Amino acid sequence: MKLFIDDANIEAIKRLTDVYPIDGVTTNPSILAKAKRDPRETLKEIREIIGEEAIIFAQAVDLSYEGMINDAHMIVDLLGKNTVVKLPSVPTGFKAMKALKKEGIPTCGTVVYTPMQAYLAAKAGASYVAPYVNRIDNMGYDGVKVVKEIQDILDTHNMDCEVLAASFKNSQQVLELCEYGIANATCAPDVIDGFVRNMAIDGAIQDFVNDFKKLTGKTSMSELA
Ligand code: E4P
Numbered sequence: 001m002k003l004f005i006d007d008a009n010i011e012a013i014k015r016l017t018d019v020y021p022i023d024g025v026t027t028n029p030s031i032l033a034k035a036k037r038d039p040r041e042t043l044k045e046i047r048e049i050i051g052e053e054a055i056i057f058a059q060a061v062d063l064s065y066e067g068m069i070n071d072a073h074m075i076v077d078l079l080g081k082n083t084v085v086k087l088p089s090v091p092t093g094f095k096a097m098k099a100l101k102k103e104g105i106p107t108c109g110t111v112v113y114t115p116m117q118a119y120l121a122a123k124a125g126a127s128y129v130a131p132y133v134n135r136i137d138n139m140g141y142d143g144v145k146v147v148k149e150i151q152d153i154l155d156t157h158n159m160d161c162e163v164l165a166a167s168f169k170n171s172q173q174v175l176e177l178c179e180y181g182i183a184n185a186t187c188a189p190d191v192i193d194g195f196v197r198n199m200a201i202d203g204a205i206q207d208f209v210n211d212f213k214k215l216t217g218k219t220s221m222s223e224l225a
Contacts, residue, residue, distance in 0.1 A: 001178045004057070004186035006166060008035045008042050012189040013049055024055035026130075026166070026186040028086065028110070040078055047079050057108055057128075057164075057186075059086035060096070068096040076105055084128060086110040089117040094124040101125030108164055113139070118150040122161035128184065129154075132167035133177075143167075144176050151182060171195050 002023040005016055008031045016022055025046050032039040043058055050056065056079055060071035072085040085100065087093040089109035097107045101124070108128035109121025113136055118129040131150055133143035147165050154161055162183040168174050168191050177185060213219050 001182060002055075002184040003192075004055070004164070004184065005192065006031065006186040006188050008032050008046065009189065010035075010042070010045055010049070013046060016189060016192055017050060020192060022050070022054075023184075024057070024082075025050055026057040026086075026164070028059045029061050043075075043079055052080060053082060055082045055084060057084045057086050059110060063088075063092065065092050065095050065099075068092065069099060072096065072100055072105055072107070084108050086130070087126070089121045089126075089129065094120055097121060097124035097126045110166075112150070113146075115146060115149045115153055118163075119153050119157075122154055122157075122159040126161055128162050128164040130164045130166045130186075133165055133173050134167045134169040136167075137169075144173055147177055147182060148180055151180065 003021065004024045004026045005013055005022055006026045007013065008027050013025060027043065032042055035042045043056070047056055058075045058079065060068040062068055062071050068087055075085050076083050084106045086108045087096050088111045093109065097109065100107050106127040107125070108130055109118065109126040110130040112118050112129050112131040118131060121129045129150060131147050133147060136143035136146050147163060151163055154163070164184040164186055165177050165182050166186045168185065168187045170191065171194050174185050174187060209219055216224060218224060
């Protein structure tokens with residue numbers, strides 16, 4: 001499963017990409033708004049941090065077909081290769097996905113709450129579909145189950161489209177989809193930080209250091225030399 005950071009906070013992206021095996025960054029207009037500066041500057045700085053081989057997702061904001069196409073061109077011009085344009089999975093978005101597919105610009109059908117939206121986005125040529133796990137949970141449905149249903153549809157119809165599961169609130173949601181073979185997950189920094197936040201793990205590691213110190217008076221192997 002590829003792991004993406006769903007955030008535009010520069011310090012968080014630097015910190016997380018330094019230690020975790022991160023495959024890229026996903027953004028949306030609300031995430032960019034939190035950075036409180038020109039979104040072009042934010043996106044370009046993210047691209048510099050993650051490098052040109054990592055994938056960056058940026059969303060078209062205009063809701064008209066022509067506007068989506070213009071936004072897509074602007075985003076790709078700004079961020080270069082390995083850029084995916086997110087488009088809402090609604091009729092105008094499907095039209096834009098079809099056109100951008102012909103141009104060779106990869107798209108992600110986003111704002112996915114139902115399997116039918118994902119199916120239509122995939123059929124329209126989206127390379128990714130992004131179901132919102134936790135938001136679906138909050139509506140009284142089972143977000144993880146919906147993602148699995150979407151994956152089953154893509155598999156059944158042999159569609160050239162990957163799931164980018166999004167809107168997570170905890171590790172268990174991510175792990176369950178990892179076990180199911182979902183290709184991509186994008187998580188906010190606090191969710192990623194929660195993956196290995198566990199007092200049992202921290203305690204076991206500290207015990208090793210303490211026992212070694214009792215034996216040698218040192219806290220590292222290299223100090224023995
Ligand atoms: C991804 O495409 C979405 O923009 C994002 O994951 C939504 O997450 P949220 O429900 O935490 O806002």
